[in-house]
Amino acid sequence: NAGVTQTPKFQVLKTGQSMTLQCAQDMNHNSMYWYRQDPGMGLRLIYYSASEGTTDKGEVPNGYNVSRLNKREFSLRLESAAPSQTSVYFCASSVSGGRFGETQYFGPGTRLLVL
Amino acid sequence: GQQVMQIPQYQHVQEGEDFTTYCNSSTTLSNIQWYKQRPGGHPVFLIQLVKSGEVKKQKRLTFQFGEAKKNSSLHITATQTTDVGTYFCAASGNTGKLIFGQGTTLQVKP
Numbered sequence: 001n002a003g004v005t006q007t008p009k010f011q012v013l014k015t016g017q018s019m020t021l022q023c024a025q026d027m028n029h030n031s032m033y034w035y036r037q038d039p040g041m042g043l044r045l046i047y048y049s050a051s052e053g054t055t056d057k058g059e060v061p062n063g064y065n066v067s068r069l070n071k072r073e074f075s076l077r078l079e080s081a082a083p084s085q086t087s088v089y090f091c092a093s094s095v096s097g098g099r100f101g102e103t104q105y106f107g108p109g110t111r112l113l114v115l
Numbered sequence: 116g117q118q119v120m121q122i123p124q125y126q127h128v129q130e131g132e133d134f135t136t137y138c139n140s141s142t143t144l145s146n147i148q149w150y151k152q153r154p155g156g157h158p159v160f161l162i163q164l165v166k167s168g169e170v171k172k173q174k175r176l177t178f179q180f181g182e183a184k185k186n187s188s189l190h191i192t193a194t195q196t197t198d199v200g201t202y203f204c205a206a207s208g209n210t211g212k213l214i215f216g217q218g219t220t221l222q223v224k225p
Contacts, residue, residue, distance in 0.1 A: 033212075040124060042203060043158065090157055105160070106157040106159070
């Protein structure tokens, strides 16, 4: 089992460029999440997908879109990158995202620099 | 919305010293989780606490959940260089999503 995989590992963009971050999990989890991590800010939820076919905004959704392509894959798109989106992006998954919270399994992260 | 405050933000200790990080919420939590992130790595689940006053141990790590379920702590006894990293607490919000604290970054001087 690879767990949660993310591509690419690193990316440099110019302001205004677009890109899609890919995430896949092979644990048959229902719920998937996208976080960004900035120094001193912890992990902030961008979007999540409680189950295949559903997506919802998290704490910091502006400037991002997501697609839950199937049960395994959850992508994050930056339509017009801005320097404020320079960050480390983590994808995570959990069994079902139930009411009392569950262990989340994180991917290795994508380090994004927007110039 | 619900917030989880974690202190301190940074802690430098000499190898062999103890270390504690605290997590506080203004609202009652249904449970709390702790994660560790090594430098350059990704968060990895350590433990979950559910019951009021619960104490769990993992070797040199002791996790506590407050009686009122509004705070939690992680204590490391006799730190080692392998303990270096950022420790996050995370609490379940009303919808089941995790809300992470800001993290405590631990540096250990050999």
